[in-house]
Amino acid sequence: MVMMAGLLLMAVLVIVPFTLASIRHLVVRSGRPGWLCRRLSTRPRSGGIGLGATATEELHAFFNANKRVQIEQRRVQLVLRDDDRAGAPPRTGIDLDGGTAVVQGRVRRRDR
Numbered sequence: 001m002v003m004m005a006g007l008l009l010m011a012v013l014v015i016v017p018f019t020l021a022s023i024r025h026l027v028v029r030s031g032r033p034g035w036l037c038r039r040l041s042t043r044p045r046s047g048g049i050g051l052g053a054t055a056t057e058e059l060h061a062f063f064n065a066n067k068r069v070q071i072e073q074r075r076v077q078l079v080l081r082d083d084d085r086a087g088a089p090p091r092t093g094i095d096l097d098g099g100t101a102v103v104q105g106r107v108r109r110r111d112r
Contacts, residue, residue, distance in 0.1 A: 017055070
């Protein structure tokens with residue numbers, strides 16, 4: 001009985017999402033049917049990680065305590081403010097001697 005429950009849990013948590021992801025991949029690659037391909041290939045506007053990634057991370061955290069710490073740290077980083085005055089690295093800055101400008105954390109070099 002316990003063995004059967006373990007197999008059923010494995011099927012629900014691993015095999016079913018894998019099968020659905022495989023079907024999604026086939027539909028997006030083939031382009032048929034068109035309406036479903038367009039629906040599956042668009043990204044959500046929220047910009048966050050998807051439900052499948054969240055479920056996989058939670059399953060990983062269930063077996064590995066270090067992953068739980070990593071997930072909690074990511075949540076804390078999303079909540080904290082990132083100010084220059086609070087000791088965070090500057091988001092903008094111009095170095096005239098080096099010929100670089102930093103905008104939104106990216107370094108761009110001036111062409112000479």
